[in-house]
Amino acid sequence: xxxxxxxxxxxxxxxxxxxxxxxxxxxxxxxxxxxxxxxxxxxxxxxxxxxxxxxxxxxxxxxxxxxxxxxxxxxxxxxxxxxxxxxxxxxx
Numbered sequence: 001x002x003x004x005x006x007x008x009x010x011x012x013x014x015x016x017x018x019x020x021x022x023x024x025x026x027x028x029x030x031x032x033x034x035x036x037x038x039x040x041x042x043x044x045x046x047x048x049x050x051x052x053x054x055x056x057x058x059x060x061x062x063x064x065x066x067x068x069x070x071x072x073x074x075x076x077x078x079x080x081x082x083x084x085x086x087x088x089x090x091x092x
Contacts, residue, residue, distance in 0.1 A: 005031035007058025016075075024075045026068070031061050034082045038065040 005014045005028060014028040032038045033048075043062065049055040069077055 005029065005061050007031070007054050007056075007061045008052050010053045024072075026075050026077045027080075028065060028077055029080050031058075032065055032079050034079055035077065035084055037079070038062065038069050038077055041066045 001016045002013045003016060003026075005012045008030045012029055012031065014026055014031060016024065016026045018024050028038075033044060034042075036042060037044070041063065043049070043059060049058070052058045065077060068075065
């Protein structure tokens with residue numbers, strides 16, 4: 001399922017799917033840059049916000065991801081640039 005994630009870039013979408021093990025994933029692209037950001041509701045530094053299409057809307061999207069995490073912790077939210085997630089997938 002494609003879900004609109006406004007704020008960082010015009011037209012940005014996230015993808016939600018369930019894999020064959022029944023694990024739910026939500027690929028959120030750059031709607032947040034790390035798992036810690038949505039878990040702790042941490043906005044990026046002000047300088048990064050200069051490149052957003054709409055910084056206020058980005059904040060709303062981040063808050064919605066935070067709420068999703070709190071209400072549905074079983075969904076694996078995956079930011080594109082989250083080093084922790086990628087290390088977990090490739091522990092070598």
